[in-house]
Amino acid sequence: GAVSATSNLKQVKLERESELRIEVSEEPLKLRVVNGTAEIFGSELPPEIWRTFPPRLKFAVFTWYGATIEMDGVTETDYTADETPMVSYINVHAILDARRHLAKASSPDDPVASQGPRVIVVGPTDSGKSTLTKMLLSWAAKQGWKPTFVDLDVGQGSITIPGSIAATPIEMPLDTVEGFPLDMALVYYYGHATPSNNVELYKALVNELAQVLDRQFVGNPESRAAGMVINTMGWIDGVGYELLLQAIDTFNASVVLVLGQEKLFSMLKDVLKSKSNVDVVKLHKSGGVVSRTGKVRQRARSYRFQEYFYGLSKELSPYANTMGFYDLQVFRIGGGPQAPRSALPIGSDPVSNPLRVTPVNIEDRDLLHSVLAVSYAEEPDQIVSSNVSGFVYVTEVDIRGKKITFLAPSPGILPSKILVAGSLSWLESVEAR
Numbered sequence: 001g002a003v004s005a006t007s008n009l010k011q012v013k014l015e016r017e018s019e020l021r022i023e024v025s026e027e028p029l030k031l032r033v034v035n036g037t038a039e040i041f042g043s044e045l046p047p048e049i050w051r052t053f054p055p056r057l058k059f060a061v062f063t064w065y066g067a068t069i070e071m072d073g074v075t076e077t078d079y080t081a082d083e084t085p086m087v088s089y090i091n092v093h094a095i096l097d098a099r100r101h102l103a104k105a106s107s108p109d110d111p112v113a114s115q116g117p118r119v120i121v122v123g124p125t126d127s128g129k130s131t132l133t134k135m136l137l138s139w140a141a142k143q144g145w146k147p148t149f150v151d152l153d154v155g156q157g158s159i160t161i162p163g164s165i166a167a168t169p170i171e172m173p174l175d176t177v178e179g180f181p182l183d184m185a186l187v188y189y190y191g192h193a194t195p196s197n198n199v200e201l202y203k204a205l206v207n208e209l210a211q212v213l214d215r216q217f218v219g220n221p222e223s224r225a226a227g228m229v230i231n232t233m234g235w236i237d238g239v240g241y242e243l244l245l246q247a248i249d250t251f252n253a254s255v256v257l258v259l260g261q262e263k264l265f266s267m268l269k270d271v272l273k274s275k276s277n278v279d280v281v282k283l284h285k286s287g288g289v290v291s292r293t294g295k296v297r298q299r300a301r302s303y304r305f306q307e308y309f310y311g312l313s314k315e316l317s318p319y320a321n322t323m324g325f326y327d328l329q330v331f332r333i334g335g336g337p338q339a340p341r342s343a344l345p346i347g348s349d350p351v352s353n354p355l356r357v358t359p360v361n362i363e364d365r366d367l368l369h370s371v372l373a374v375s376y377a378e379e380p381d382q383i384v385s386s387n388v389s390g391f392v393y394v395t396e397v398d399i400r401g402k403k404i405t406f407l408a409p410s411p412g413i414l415p416s417k418i419l420v421a422g423s424l425s426w427l428e429s430v431e432a433r
């Protein structure tokens with residue numbers, strides 16, 4: 001948009017239990033609370049202090065008791081709404097809080113009683129799942145709990161880049177602009193934007209993540225009592241539904257929050273009715289949730305890549321690194337596209353093993369612009385069961401000189417020589433304008 005020299009100050013008075021819904025335009029927006037108290041997705045805004053919100057961000061400033069908000073800048077849209085599901089959401093938080101206290105008061109030797117709530121949030125895309133997840137985590141952290149956030153949504157990747165599943169302890173209310181902390185995250189790389197590319201691999205990684213968290217909880221009563229909040233993807237039919245059931249089961253979820261879909265709620269209620277220790281709760285979708293088209297989602301993915309390597313406002317400069325082809329090994333899980341039966345030797349099985357790890361020949365595969373995970377595996381056969389330390393972005397493949405150049409978010413040598421490729425690539429030049 002046009003850059004205007006004059007400021008565009010605007011004050012909005014919010015009544016109790018109402019919110020100001022904002023879609024930031026292509027220009028950043030400044031905002032502050034001048035009176036009263038207000039929060040953004042469960043995280044309280046400090047009084048008087050201006051905060052800058054990046055272009056295209058969609059959010060709501062909610063107040064429990066009334067507040068006056070001041071904005072500086074031109075928004076795409078902004079309006080106030082006094083009908084929100086926030087009271088029902090905070091009631092869920094209150095119940096979870098009581099369960100955390102019960103768990104904390106129990107003997108750590110009792111593995112069932114000392115386990116706090118394990119909440120899983122499910123629903124179609126754009127039902128407000130991520131938003132509710134953030135609120136529950138921030139409200140819990142505000143009261144001193146350190147719940148674990150688990151993100152199973154490979155489509156967006158809110159902890160790290162898309163294509164991964166991850167978990168991280170939440171020790172403070174979330175920063176509305178910065179999002180989730182990455183420094184303590186446990187990350188597994190799946191490599192595709194939807195589980196349908198390799199359902200078995202997705203399941204195996206979910207399993208792996210759940211087991212590692214369980215092991216970590218054994219020695220950590222504080223984390224155990226605080227429990228988990230698990231965000232899922234919006235794919236809820238067919239195989240997507242099966243994957244939700246798998247996640248509920250694998251993580252031993254005790255509370256299933258269903259957002260915005262009656263049918264999914266009744267299906268889950270029905271299959272889980274035999275489990276007396278699982279509560280299935282239906283919640284209303286907020287009228288403020290903004291729907292995103294496939295294209296917008298695709299763009300959001302690109303921005304996540306950009307953010308990983310360059311920071312939120314391109315304040316970071318990634319480190320370029322060049323290595324010889326023989327100094328690293330690139331692998332792919334699932335064997336890639338299947339050869340036609342006629343091309344295979346007689347008697348061989350055309351069905352590929354979805355968990356098979358195959359080396360990628362850097363020379364004949366075009367890795368340019370792909371995002372590769374740096375695995376903690378020491379041997380190729382450990383790749384599926386290993387988490388990753390981070391990601392690199394391939395900017396140049398020099399076939400003649402047998403050298404590969406990539407960007408990494410931090411300097412120095414890679415912690416491992418084993419890299420994992422998926423189907424995700426990113427055209428930096430398009431986004432890093």
Ligand code: ADP
Nearest residue numbers: 021058059060126127128129130131288289290
């Ligand atoms: P899901 O995880 O179900 O796909 P999200 O929680 O990511 O949905 O919500 C979709 C978009 O709507 C996000 O950009 C989010 O910030 C925005 N959003 C959610 N709730 C509100 C609200 N009350 N007011 C304004 N924007 C909102």
